[in-house]
Amino acid sequence: MIRTLPCSPLYKAGYRVYIALFYIFLILPLITICVLAFNDSNFIALPWNGFSLDWFLADTDDRLGLFKDPDLLLSVWTSLQTGFFVALFSTIIGTIAALLFEEENFRGKGLLYFLALAPLVIPGVVLGISILLSSTYAGTYIEDNFGLDLEFLSPSFWLVVLGQFSFGATYVMLLVGARLKKFDRVLEEAAQSLRATQLEVIWLITIPFLRPAIIGAFVVAFLISFSNFNTTIFLIGSDPTLPVDLYSRIKFSSTPVLNAVSFMIVTFISLSAIISFVINRKKQ
Amino acid sequence: MKTRNGTFYLLMVPVLLWLLMLLVIPHLDMFFRSFRFETDDGLMVFSLNNYLSFFEDKIYWLTFVKTAVYSIGVTFLAFVVTFPVAFYLTKVVAKKYSSFMVLLLLIPIWIGELVTIYGWMILLSDNGVINNFLIRIGLIDTPIVMLYNNFSMTIGLLYMSMLFMIIPMMSALESLDDSLIEAASDLGASKWTIFRQIIIPYTTPGIASGGIIVFMLIIGDYVAPNILGGKSSLWFTEQIYNKFLATFNWNEGAAFGFLLLMLSSTIIWIALKLTGQKLERVGS
The missing domain is CATH 1.10.3720.10 (MetI-like)
Incomplete structure (x- = not known):
């Protein structure tokens, strides 16, 4: 059950599957938002209509992208x-x-x-x-x-x-x-x-x-x-x-711009976490 | 006792100001406000009416009891789900992978509750990823309703809180000497016996402090019950929120806030007594 002790292959495999499922549970909502931020659709969820950067950059009647939305940018600044x-x-x-x-x-x-x-x-x-x-x-x-x-x-x-x-x-x-x-x-x-x-x-x-x-x-x-x-x-x-x-x-008023904001947050946090991890490892 | 020098007061005054102005006085004020009641003539009088309305209206105390029961239940669920992970990361997996796997656990914490709960909303919705996947593989024909009920609320509460339990449990497990487990195993103890008689007693401090943090996050949460829970899954914080920001009955809201504070403090006090812990250790 610990590194030094032998245990049955079944137990080992079962444990690994559980850990893998746990990590999938952990990452699934994050991956979903990140992918759907680029969906060419007016709805936050599926179906997938193809790749688009509209929810970051568009400024049309029915789509207002993250970087064109003054209210959203103001709340980020706040x-x-x-x-x-x-x-x-x-x-x-x-x-x-x-x-x-x-x-x-x-x-x-x-x-x-x-x-x-x-x-x-x-x-x-x-x-x-x-x-x-x-x-x-x-x-x-x-x-x-x-x-x-x-x-x-x-x-x-x-x-x-x-x-x-x-x-x-x-x-x-x-x-x-x-x-x-x-x-x-x-x-x-x-x-x-x-x-x-x-x-x-x-x-x-x-x-x-x-x-x-x-x-x-x-x-x-x-x-x-x-x-x-x-x-x-x-x-x-x-x-x-x-x-x-x-x-x-x-x-x-949920539009996919929410996915775009979430994508930015997820990417920023993950990148900073990984960078600090690499720096710490180099120090050791 | 030596005489106090300037430095002592330089440290003492800001800390006193912080604790008095932002913690002690506001909570005393909330306590006194909870006994104030506006009569029909517009006079403010001392009264127990705010508390009486809590007991008279069934929806209030039912929500209260439900919040308490669910919070304890989800805390226990969080322990069951995360303990094997904490054990795996400290005792089973090769050391070179463990630090990266721990890093992955921190990312959802820093991304913040609102984004991750939103991710679950997309995952679980009728057009969501899970329903789409199940339909595609032919397991179901029409989407299953997974959102806006107790199930989705539980998932959300579990997801946003459980990671806070892993870290304290891991630090308790790290100080557990492997040779204790080896010795027990050599003497013929089964895995279950080792788990119950060595691992659990040894990690109780970590489980207790992790459990208290998780419990507090759940019982005081508003986002997960409000976004993922439906009309039938009311949370007591939602009642407080309504008193303050919808009906503007602040005095009754103060009474509800005080009741929630009493509830969480009582449960934590019982938990500390049962496990023989002190609050001072929860912080570390």
């Missing part, structure tokens, strides 16, 4: 911007949180760490509505009492960023914290004995050590933001992010 800011804020605060929980000891640390992990066990929908409720409440309160209209407290671009950041920081904290656990404390002590202040130690010794994890966490936070729907849907203002836009198109 998602890219959202992802960038969410990744930036999450990386900063998540790293700070990792440093706080690994380096410092204080009363109530357990409770605070528990709270920082809470987004893992709060449904995304609940996070979305609770932030929506409290920010609208705060917004009305501030407007009534101080006459200030703070736009980011009502559903808008920045409220989406805040909402996604609230759980993005947790993932960064875990990724950076895992690397920090492998950090050799002797390095810090050495720097301290050479009279570096604690802040200098963190900035000059600890952060450079953490750099690969921080970069990785930034990418992860970006991807989490880019694909998030459950929290985002409650917080968007007038400009939808890509998942929200795709969702409303799937529900109300």
Whole structure:
């Protein structure tokens, strides 16, 4: 059953078939979308009517391709911007949180760490509505009492960023914290004995050590933001992010342009995954 | 205890702000909002009406119970489907293939739920790939209805969540020493005995943390039940969504959100107690 133990050919073959079926199950929806993105048809599914690039490039009455659709391009741009800011804020605060929980000891640390992990066990929908409720409440309160209209407290671009950041920081904290656990404390002590202040130690010794994890966490936070729907849907203002836009198109006006967008996402993710895989392998 | 220096506060303040402003206060606010009720005169009063309407209307608590039962069921299904894969990738397949096969598992995660669920919608539709294939090979004459029911919803929930279980199970399996299995096998233990008495107890931490992540993703999901499920397969998140974005009854929506949070927390708490795990370990 394991590499070193012999087992019957039937068992071995059966196991392999299962694994193959599993991978087919995994890849089937992705391949389907990618192929159908090039279908010369006005419907999202089969039959296959021949190859066409219409759903990328066309600009006719009944077909509007991905690159000619300003609404779709705008939602891609909104998602890219959202992802960038969410990744930036999450990386900063998540790293700070990792440093706080690994380096410092204080009363109530357990409770605070528990709270920082809470987004893992709060449904995304609940996070979305609770932030929506409290920010609208705060917004009305501030407007009534101080006459200030703070736009980011009502559903808008920045409220989406805040909402996604609230759980993005947790993932960064875990990724950076895992690397920090492998950090050799002797390095810090050495720097301290050479009279570096604690802040200098963190900035000059600890952060450079953490750099690969921080970069990785930034990418992860970006991807989490880019694909998030459950929290985002409650917080968007007038400009939808890509998942929200795709969702409303799937529900109300599905054309094969959806396949084209999906094709772009699938290709981009797969290529970046393979490139990073090759680079990592070369390093070893 | 040593006196606090500036660095401590520099780390502490941002983390406190994050946790208080985006997690603690919004959820407290949601909790208080769930007891607010607008009377016929337009006055806001403290009341249990929001919770009463949940129990009075059958559709609400039936959806609630169904969501709970299905979430546990699909989590278990995810374990059954993915455990052999996790085992294969850590213990059976040659090491040179395993890293590439693991990479393939990550791709659907990063592509994001919306695109993959959309892919399943195309696969399962009447004009979809599976129906076309079955008709072509002559197994059926008319398309089978596979979409917009509990079956398609289960497939979607399984697909989007199961991969999150493989990674924690693999890291638990990696630390399992092969010689334990060899020794048991030498002493004449059957595969089933080895599985039950060595492998499962040893990987329980990985199964528990993977299971909790998968369960959370399923119970808090909106996309798969809404796109792939039909009228008959309502999900509790859909009820919350309707309260907020269709009927605009935010107070009742807050009560529903709080009920969902209680439900997921209770089930996870029971799961942690049963397996003897701590939440702190789920994160790692």
